[in-house]
Amino acid sequence: MLPYFYYSCYSCPMSCCCKGVPPPKGKDIDGIYLHQNYEELQQYVSKFKDDWPTYGVTIMSDSWTDPSRMSIINFMIFSNGRMYFHKSVNATGHMQNSQFVYDHIKEVIQEVGEENVVQIVTDNGSNFKKACLDILRVYPHITWQPCAAHTINLMLKEIGNFPEIEAVVSSCKRISRFLYNHSTLHAEMHAAIGGELVRPNATRFGTNYMFLESFWKKQEKFRVWMTSPEWINSNWNSDPDHDYTYDCLINRKWWESVKWVLDIISPMYTILRYADSQKLRSLSGFMSRMMHARHHLSSAFPVDSLDKSKYLKVVDKRVEHLYKNTLMVAGILAYYYCHTISYYTHTIAYYCSHLISVVVLSPLQPVFLNLQGTTRITLEKISHV
Numbered sequence: 001m002l003p004y005f006y007y008s009c010y011s012c013p014m015s016c017c018c019k020g021v022p023p024p025k026g027k028d029i030d031g032i033y034l035h036q037n038y039e040e041l042q043q044y045v046s047k048f049k050d051d052w053p054t055y056g057v058t059i060m061s062d063s064w065t066d067p068s069r070m071s072i073i074n075f076m077i078f079s080n081g082r083m084y085f086h087k088s089v090n091a092t093g094h095m096q097n098s099q100f101v102y103d104h105i106k107e108v109i110q111e112v113g114e115e116n117v118v119q120i121v122t123d124n125g126s127n128f129k130k131a132c133l134d135i136l137r138v139y140p141h142i143t144w145q146p147c148a149a150h151t152i153n154l155m156l157k158e159i160g161n162f163p164e165i166e167a168v169v170s171s172c173k174r175i176s177r178f179l180y181n182h183s184t185l186h187a188e189m190h191a192a193i194g195g196e197l198v199r200p201n202a203t204r205f206g207t208n209y210m211f212l213e214s215f216w217k218k219q220e221k222f223r224v225w226m227t228s229p230e231w232i233n234s235n236w237n238s239d240p241d242h243d244y245t246y247d248c249l250i251n252r253k254w255w256e257s258v259k260w261v262l263d264i265i266s267p268m269y270t271i272l273r274y275a276d277s278q279k280l281r282s283l284s285g286f287m288s289r290m291m292h293a294r295h296h297l298s299s300a301f302p303v304d305s306l307d308k309s310k311y312l313k314v315v316d317k318r319v320e321h322l323y324k325n326t327l328m329v330a331g332i333l334a335y336y337y338c339h340t341i342s343y344y345t346h347t348i349a350y351y352c353s354h355l356i357s358v359v360v361l362s363p364l365q366p367v368f369l370n371l372q373g374t375t376r377i378t379l380e381k382i383s384h385v
Helices: 004-017 026-046 048-055 098-112 126-138 148-160 163-180 183-193 207-217 219-226 240-249 252-275 283-298 306-323 328-339 342-358 365-369 371-384
Strands: 057-065 071-079 082-090 117-122 143-146
Touching: 026 048, 048 071, 048 082, 057 098, 071 098, 082 098, 098 117, 098 126, 117 126, 126 143, 143 148, 143 306, 148 163, 148 207, 148 252, 148 306, 163 183, 163 207, 163 240, 163 252, 183 219, 207 219, 207 252, 219 240, 240 252, 252 283, 283 306, 283 328, 306 328
Parallel strands: 057 117, 117 143
Antiparallel strands: 057 071, 071 082
């Protein structure tokens, strides 16, 4: 049945302007008109298919599970700056192993036309990774590009497992659970700090930054609350977590540890925000920000610190997964070739020389090793034309 709100929106004007013409029923809209709209949309999308042989196609896939444990796999198509929904597969009740994912990705490739497909973009899940590697053996001209946002999320997850990071995050979570598990205490907290804390998400590790940041922004108000009569005379003052919360929130060193973790996570969180944005982002923008984030992370440690190499190793390993045997670097260079003049010659050479030092580019390495010597000539020709 059509909801009353939508029904009233069109039935009232129709009753005034088109007297004697009955409005369509919900059955009509769900049946005849729905099929007509679907056919019109199919005709509209078919115009974009003419671009596939010229610009190529990127197939994007991701799995999703709702709170009721219903699971689906979505397939999107990107070509010539346009992205649209291709189809959705109901994976509920199926084991989403690599073979299951492989079969459906191969089916989409055949529907699109294997000659049109340039690359596949998925997350870094082991099932998707193995399935895509098997696809590449069947279709050698196709490349697999791991999702940048998911890669950064895994980077944050790995960093969050380091004992010094995990200890701070766990401490904040213990305090948050205590404050939110009791309604009266929660109300007192809301009044004392003038708002709420950001609750972390179990699967999106970037929310740990938002969680700690919400503590840090309310630091002064937390300290005032800890010394107030309301806290001292609280009904929960005999609870061990009451003393634990007090000891942490008035401790300067505890707050310094929170700030230190924020400084460590901040560069990667900024990249995650950029990669996960709904706005159109460029590969060149992602690369430059990633290099800046790595430098920012490196500067947070002393030069000869062992922890520095530990953290940078995580970053470099994940970044290598993004660039190695993919079209990302080629796309970055194509962007600069098409959108810059000789003013950016040194910038490109600088970026690429640093990329080579961080990333292993097996199939493209001979090309990029000579990049600094050839970039000026190429860009001067483009500028002249």
